[in-house]
Amino acid sequence: MAGTVPVTFVPAGKTVWVSPGTTVLQAAQSAGIVIPAPCGGAGRCGKCAVRVIEGTPPEPGVVEVRGLKLAPRGMRLACLLKVESPLTVRPVIAQPTRSLGATEVREPGRELLAAVDLGTTSVQAVVVDAESGLELGRSSVPNAQQSWGSDVMARVGAALEGHGPALQKAAEDSILQALQNACGHAGGCLRNVTRLVIAGNTVMVALLFSDDVSTLAEAPYEAATTRTRSLSGDARVTQELGSSAEITVLPGVGGFVGGDLAAGLAVSGLQDYDDPGMFIDLGTNAEIAVFTKGSVSVSSAAAGPAFEGYGIANGGPALDGAVERVRFTDGRLALKVIGGGEPHWLCGSGLVSAIRALRDAGHIGSDGRMTPDGPLSSDFTEIDGIVAVTLRGSQGAGVVLTQKDIRSFQLAKGAVAAGLALVAQEAGIKPRKRMRFIVAGAFGSALDPDDLVELGVLPQEAGDGVHLAGNTSLLGAAMVAVRPDVVERIEDMVSRAMHVELAMDDRFNEVFLASMSLEPYSLKKRMRMSS
Ligand code: FES
Numbered sequence: 139m140a141g142t143v144p145v146t147f148v149p150a151g152k153t154v155w156v157s158p159g160t161t162v163l164q165a166a167q168s169a170g171i172v173i174p175a176p177c178g179g180a181g182r183c184g185k186c187a188v189r190v191i192e193g194t195p196p197e198p199g200v201v202e203v204r205g206l207k208l209a210p211r212g213m214r215l216a217c218l219l220k221v222e223s224p225l226t227v228r229p230v231i232a233q234p235t236r237s238l239g240a241t242e243v244r245e246p247g248r249e250l251l252a253a254v255d256l257g258t259t260s261v262q263a264v265v266v267d268a269e270s271g272l273e274l275g276r277s278s279v280p281n282a283q284q285s286w287g288s289d290v291m292a293r294v295g296a297a298l299e300g301h302g303p304a305l306q307k308a309a310e311d312s313i314l315q316a317l318q319n320a321c322g323h324a325g326g327c328l329r330n331v332t333r334l335v336i337a338g339n340t341v342m343v344a345l346l347f348s349d350d351v352s353t354l355a356e357a358p359y360e361a362a363t364t365r366t367r368s369l370s371g372d373a374r375v376t377q378e379l380g381s382s383a384e385i386t387v388l389p390g391v392g393g394f395v396g397g398d399l400a401a402g403l404a405v406s407g408l409q410d411y412d413d414p415g416m417f418i419d420l421g422t423n424a425e426i427a428v429f430t431k432g433s434v435s436v437s438s439a440a441a442g443p444a445f446e447g448y449g450i451a452n453g454g455p456a457l458d459g460a461v462e463r464v465r466f467t468d469g470r471l472a473l474k475v476i477g478g479g480e481p482h483w484l485c486g487s488g489l490v491s492a493i494r495a496l497r498d499a500g501h502i503g504s505d506g507r508m509t510p511d512g513p514l515s516s517d518f519t520e521i522d523g524i525v526a527v528t529l530r531g532s533q534g535a536g537v538v539l540t541q542k543d544i545r546s547f548q549l550a551k552g553a554v555a556a557g558l559a560l561v562a563q564e565a566g567i568k569p570r571k572r573m574r575f576i577v578a579g580a581f582g583s584a585l586d587p588d589d590l591v592e593l594g595v596l597p598q599e600a601g602d603g604v605h606l607a608g609n610t611s612l613l614g615a616a617m618v619a620v621r622p623d624v625v626e627r628i629e630d631m632v633s634r635a636m637h638v639e640l641a642m643d644d645r646f647n648e649v650f651l652a653s654m655s656l657e658p659y660s661l662k663k664r665m666r667m668s669s
Pocket of ligand 1: 178183184
């Protein structure tokens with residue numbers, strides 16, 4: 139092919155021909171290989187690292203050299219490495235998407251119900267037997283849109299720059315991949331799915347429908363629509379499932395409060411209590427709901443991906459190799475690694491517990507500042523003038539945590555705690571001890587609610603009344619797949635919900651700054667501040 143050069147990705151064994159000057163990240167997108175790009179390709183996070191196996195790449199520029207300090211040795215950054223001549227590369231983290239063809243054959247008589255949580259970072263699917271209601275398979279795949287940035291605003295920006303069609307395709311690919319994997323576990327195929335329910339945040343749903351997202355780019359943030367929708371007959375998901383499949387996309391509440399929160403509220407059961415209760419979905423876009431006397435107030439806060447283990451120097455998903463828990467006991471750290479092997483990165487619960495452990499050891503102050511003085515001083519170092527510590531388990535291998543990571547966590551928890559106080563204030567609740575708190579999110583199963591209170595993510599009033607609910611968006615969507623009439627309950631709740639827009643609230647910055655410290659706080663006092 140004249141004027142183009144091949145890039146081969148191993149171990150997927152896929153080759154794509156691209157124009158000279160194309161980045162390896164763009165080539166990966168064309169090849170259907172998902173390389174996470176949490177910083178949106180700015181060369182700042184080092185997560186898109188690839189090893190050049192064959193070929194002669196151009197020398198790295200200043201920005202890439204800086205970004206490479208966060209990547210393993212001998213790598214290049216896919217987002218900045220331009221293809222000038224044939225290359226073969228091996229991404230450090232990548233997942234190929236399989237193409238789905240018409241080879242799938244419907245298993246006669248088998249009816250499956252399916253639900254999908256279309257998240258910013260990952261897409262999860264569950265498949266249920268229509269007759270027995272038994273769950274038959276689950277699956278989680280990275281959202282292929284990660285190559286356009288890690289948070290919803292980066293994706294909105296990419297869509298406005300003309301990448302909308304590619305983002306829509308990436309969403310469809312991810313949904314189909316997750317569904318196909320879950321169907322595979324269930325011994326069925328996509329054509330067996332007779333009903334699919336999708337829940338997602340406002341931006342993910344807007345990109346799936348290729349809506350105009352310009353109203354989500356600036357305040358007052360508004361979605362094109364918040365009603366219950368269905369995918370058209372032309373949509374790839376509809377075509378893969380077959381036109382007879384019923385597809386429902388759950389309604390959002392408004393602003394950045396989407397159908398994922400609506401689905402979560404339906405399963406929380408908080409509306410059935412007279413006492414006040416709070417629901418928090420700790421995602422990249424943290425969503426908050428406060429129930430009191432039959433009414434619900436909702437909002438969202440831009441927390442960044444720290445709670446999900448992303449956006450930090452050594453972070454990643456809650457999969458084998460991730461540190462899911464850190465404890466400081468007997469003068470040393472104890473690490474719990476998913477799968478039991480060597481630690482490779484911190485997932486969300488690992489990050490939270492690591493900060494708590496370092497607080498307990500006296501190496502992090504309430505202002506978030508790290509100090510090498512203390513029992514773990516020999517594990518401290520500096521990377522580019524930034525204080526860092528290697529979290530080591532008994533085997534000696536470790537994961538590095540930097541001062542910058544602590545700041546990312548503080549920004550995330552500050553946004554959540556400030557959001558909680560302001561929404562509680564608007565809802566007019568009277569905080570009391572042992573309030574009901576439901577915490578949803580994909581942070582790993584080892585999260586200790588006590589860490590959330592001690593680090594000031596949740597208020598002291600949560601006490602031991604915290605219930606970790608996992609992925610409630612997926613659960614709510616599955617509820618609707620099994621019992622379609624539940625959607626009416628969700629629509630009713632959505633129509634009655636009061637949406638609190640934090641971005642328009644002058645008090646937010648002050649409460650946010652007060653909420654950054656890593657210590658327990660009283661919701662009552664914080665609310666007083668925002669009154
Ligand atoms: S450094 Fe390449 S995506 Fe962040």
